[in-house]
Amino acid sequence: MSKLHNYMEDMVQETYEDLLSQGQKFCGYDKCRLDVLAMVLNQLPAKYVVTQKGTVYTKLQTLNLQFKTDVLKEMVKAMRTVSKKPRH
Numbered sequence: 001m002s003k004l005h006n007y008m009e010d011m012v013q014e015t016y017e018d019l020l021s022q023g024q025k026f027c028g029y030d031k032c033r034l035d036v037l038a039m040v041l042n043q044l045p046a047k048y049v050v051t052q053k054g055t056v057y058t059k060l061q062t063l064n065l066q067f068k069t070d071v072l073k074e075m076v077k078a079m080r081t082v083s084k085k086p087r088h
C-alpha cells in the first residue's frame with residue numbers, strides 16, 4: 001500500500017541526531033526534543049513523497065543537500081528557544 005510521507009520529518013530527525021552527535025549541547029528530554037522537531041517542521045515547507053512499504057527513498061539525495069542548511073539553521077534557533085524556556 002502506498003502512503004504519503006513528509007520527508008522533511010526524516011530530515012529534521014536526522015539533523016537533530018547529527019547535531020547532538022557533533023557535540024551540540026541540548027537537554028535529552030523527549031519533550032524538548034519533540035518541541036524542537038515541531039518548531040523546525042513548522043518553519044519549513046513540508047516535502048511529501050509517496051512511499052511504499054519497504055521502499056527506500058532513492059530520489060531524495062538532492063532534496064537532502066538542498067534543505068540540509070535550512071534545517072540546520074532552523075534547528076539551532078529552535079534549540080536555543082527551547083533551552084530558554086524548557087517545559088519541565
Ligand SMILES: [Zn+2]
Nearest residue numbers: 027029032086
Ligand atoms: Zn529540556
